[in-house]
Amino acid sequence: MTKILISGLGLIGSSIARIMQSSHEETFIMGSDPNKENIDFMLEKGFINKKVNFKLAAPKADLIVLAAPVSVINQQIKTLEKIDLKRGVLITDVGSTKVDIMQTAKNLMLKKHCSFMGGHPMAGSHLTGSKAGKITLFNNAYYFLINGNQTEGQTNHFKKLMKFSNVNFLNFNAQQHDQVVSEISHLPHIMAAGLVNMVNDDLSNQDVSLDIVAGGFKSVTRIAKSDPTVWTNISLSNKNLLLQQIDKMCENLNHFKKLLDTNNQDEIFQTFLKAQNSRKSLD
């Protein structure tokens, strides 16, 4: 019987609960969340077996999944340092940045019989909360694993519990992880939010309604609907790399400006063609 404690039953945590509850391993899932609605829903549906207090339940767990926002994950790791945890416990998280978290987890890893493994499933939605979670959320997506001090056996057990997620596990180091996600995930969120705000302000000034936009604009900006608290957290926790990515994006846009300014039709065409080919390869 694996006693699992999942802290944070939002989109990601509640999806992990669904996946682990349906695994063929023997599990007992304890859930904690500041939001009563999330807890009630998860209990009622049987996705968790018990509602618990994080600090009180942690010593009983064989596996602790930290699925709160990044800043809360960092606090909870520090809390766990001071608690007498079960021998052989594996602690893992789902935070969107990894350098900070692996650094915070260093003290925890110095404790005897206590393992930490960083994790980040590359799936999301603009929807939030337990009800938005689903057993198929990670279907065909990638789940980055960052080696801490966990054993191979612990990694394999975690993967077994996640078997029905149909996710692809991929090992990354923390630095490379943060660099890659700053570019493929964090920068796009900032671009989408910036575009919505810029267009909305300009159209308001002209007394034109935002609803004149077509499907393309809606698709580009869909992720601007994401939770502002989560994205404030993520942006600040990956600040340095994000500053570099913003510079790179402006350089990219300014290069296009030069092509336009010099009527460089060939290079403009090549830019659109190259992007078309790369993007089509993702479908």
Next chain:
Amino acid sequence: MTKILISGLGLIGSSIARIMQSSHEETFIMGSDPNKENIDFMLEKGFINKKVNFKLAAPKADLIVLAAPVSVINQQIKTLEKIDLKRGVLITDVGSTKVDIMQTAKNLMLKKHCSFMGGHPMAGSHLTGSKAGKITLFNNAYYFLINGNQTEGQTNHFKKLMKFSNVNFLNFNAQQHDQVVSEISHLPHIMAAGLVNMVNDDLSNQDVSLDIVAGGFKSVTRIAKSDPTVWTNISLSNKNLLLQQIDKMCENLNHFKKLLDTNNQDEIFQTFLKAQNSRKSLD
């Protein structure tokens, strides 16, 4: 009986043919397109009544719809100047920029009994060609009309022919149109293409496959799949406004950089919150 000539049977032109063919007005639709596959498909399906040569068919038409890329539309307007057109003919286009086209159409409008009205349906797709068109393409979208020298009767007749499009017609002047679309449509395409190229290059350098990206990235960059020829054309035809929009976007991103750099959590949160509210209002 309204004799209609549609030049360009791609996504937009073929959708207009479907819509007009299903109207309750008496119509005879002539279609021209350099692509044999488009013509054959449209004839076979009965969406056009006849395959024609643009120059030879133009004098017989009561309504001419120019639905080719912007640069071709400009050429065709100049061609029409030299042709003896039918008394009372209305010429309209679907080009994505309007200042250039309205300027080109000035001579045409000086001809007796010949009317021009600018048009731009705000609908698109990354799909192209006759087969991708559909009668519902403009459903709930906006169709910008730019007054030329057409009569109210001609505008109303055009709207009647488009009745089953379920589109919302909106009057704009050419300058305001180009300014608005540079921001809500052209800039997003350049951002999407730039992001795909930047990410693809960086991941290649790290030997990481582009397919690690999640749904958010795919959604932001979906429009990068659009036709490179069309978008090269559009970018160059709206060059001056687009140069300004790129500057504005970089200012916007640089402002966010400052918020990050100074750990201005409150303003970062407000930025994401404001974008979330605006974007949610579009659903």
